[in-house]
Amino acid sequence: MVTLQKKYAPPYVSCENDLQTNGTFLDDEWCAFLREHNFLVGLSIDGPPYLHDHYRKFKNGTGSFAQVFRAAKLLNKHNVRFATLTVVNDFNAQYPVEVYRFLRDEVNSKQMQFIPIVEPKTFHATAPQRWNLHEMPVEDSPQASPHHPESFVKKWCVSPENYGNFLISIFDEWYNHDIGLINVPFFESAIAQWIGMPSPLCIFSPICGKGLALEHDGTLYACDHYVYPEYKLGNINETKLNSMALSKKQEMFGYGKDISLPEKCRKCKYLFACSGECPKNRFLRTANGEPGLNYLCKGLFNYFSHIDPYIKNIVNALTT
Numbered sequence: 001m002v003t004l005q006k007k008y009a010p011p012y013v014s015c016e017n018d019l020q021t022n023g024t025f026l027d028d029e030w031c032a033f034l035r036e037h038n039f040l041v042g043l044s045i046d047g048p049p050y051l052h053d054h055y056r057k058f059k060n061g062t063g064s065f066a067q068v069f070r071a072a073k074l075l076n077k078h079n080v081r082f083a084t085l086t087v088v089n090d091f092n093a094q095y096p097v098e099v100y101r102f103l104r105d106e107v108n109s110k111q112m113q114f115i116p117i118v119e120p121k122t123f124h125a126t127a128p129q130r131w132n133l134h135e136m137p138v139e140d141s142p143q144a145s146p147h148h149p150e151s152f153v154k155k156w157c158v159s160p161e162n163y164g165n166f167l168i169s170i171f172d173e174w175y176n177h178d179i180g181l182i183n184v185p186f187f188e189s190a191i192a193q194w195i196g197m198p199s200p201l202c203i204f205s206p207i208c209g210k211g212l213a214l215e216h217d218g219t220l221y222a223c224d225h226y227v228y229p230e231y232k233l234g235n236i237n238e239t240k241l242n243s244m245a246l247s248k249k250q251e252m253f254g255y256g257k258d259i260s261l262p263e264k265c266r267k268c269k270y271l272f273a274c275s276g277e278c279p280k281n282r283f284l285r286t287a288n289g290e291p292g293l294n295y296l297c298k299g300l301f302n303y304f305s306h307i308d309p310y311i312k313n314i315v316n317a318l319t320t
Contacts, residue, residue, distance in 0.1 A: 002037050018042065020085065022056070023071025024064060031078035041082040043072060045107065047099040051092040055156065072107045083111035083183075090146060090155065093162040096169035104182060111183040114170070116163050118281045118295050119154045127228035128280040129260075138285045139293055152283065153295070164299025168306045175310050187307075193273045194311045195319070203278045209254025212245060220244050222253045225280040262290040265297075270304040 005015040019034070020042040034041060045068050046052040053063025075082045084103050086092070092099055103109040120126070122135075137143035137152045146157040158166070167186065174184055189199045202208045212233075213224035220241070222231040231253070233244040244250065257279050264286045265276050276282065277294045284293040294300070 016040075020044070021071075022064065022068055023075075024067040026071040026074050028074065028078070031074045031080050034075075034080045035078045039080065041075060041080055042085045042113070043068070043075065043082050043107075043109075044085050044087070045069070045072065045103070046086050046089070047092050047095065048102045048106070051095060051099060054091045055087075055089060069107070072109075076108050082109070083113060084109040085113045085115060088114050088116045088158045088163060088166055090158055090162070093158045093166045096166040097173055100170045100173050104178065110181075111185070113185055114167070116158050116296060117156060119157055120152055120283060121154055127230045128226060129256075129282075130228075130230060131283050133285075133291055136283050136285050136291055138289070139287060139297065144284055144295070160296050160299035161302070162299070163296055164302035167299070167303040171303070171307050171310070179314070190273060190304075190307060190311050191314055191318075194315050199273075199275075204273065204275055206258050206275045207254045208257045208279070209250050212250075222250055223280075225278065226253075260292045262286050262292045264290070264293060268301070270301060273304050274300055 001017070009015055017037065018040045022044045023041075044056075045065075046054075046056060049063065049065040052065040052068065056064045056068070058064055072082075072084075074080075084107060086099060086103065100112070103112055120131070122131070135152070142148040143150050143152050145151055146153050146155050146159055170184070171187060174182060174187060185201055189201045189204055193199050193204065199205050202211050209222065211223045213221040213227050214236070215221070215227070218236045220233045220236060221227045222233060233247060233250060236244075257276065260279065260282070261271075261276050265271055265274075268274070274294075276292075277296055277300060281295045282292045284295055284297070285291050286293050
């Protein structure tokens, strides 16, 4: 890829490369290459051994932590820019401070992403926004909880309440010790939004549609969470990328995020900060039966309510 960029990129074009990996096959040679070409590496790691290995196992059932942690040491050794990506699941969500301090103190991560696992049981066969209305659980119903046997989501998903508590606990640790030292995109986004700037994160933006997904065969999809036939835009072997990215179909996909918001969201005091989060997670019905409420709504509301006064303090310090 780097060879092709050097061969074909015009002199006035600068290419930047990111790589997401679990790191298990990284070695000195790879890290030297990544450093030479200034790659930003995303390293998937879910906390210390007892948390990471709970779900991240090899095919033979053994945990992958030792290899992933070895990769983190190699990245640090070679001064490769890297961020950690932590999937927040039903288990590690119970240990937010332990996860954060481990990433900060042991992994030496300067940028941390925390991605909630929200996985409907039907996701293999049913595309987002193609759910059966009558199967969509009502907010606060037992079926909306991953702990219920008839839950709409897989049992390893984080609950909305635990996700909110996870973010709150990490925010408090960051606010008290690490402002300006650790970059947590969720918190940086909040500061921007409280100032009145747009969010740098697509999940908190009013419209979406810029996160296209290109498959190995050239097929282009509306988003990397929407790799389903219903959201196929075409193939770059047959159609120019820009014409698909700027097509009416993709435009409607992006604006659909705002159009599909339920009334409960439109009246919410934190709509400016949340924008209904990612549409792929909007499979709940509100108490009055309106579809399109985000599964994580309760947890996100608790999180935004908690950080509100602290973010205002930061904003005041930045603007006075």
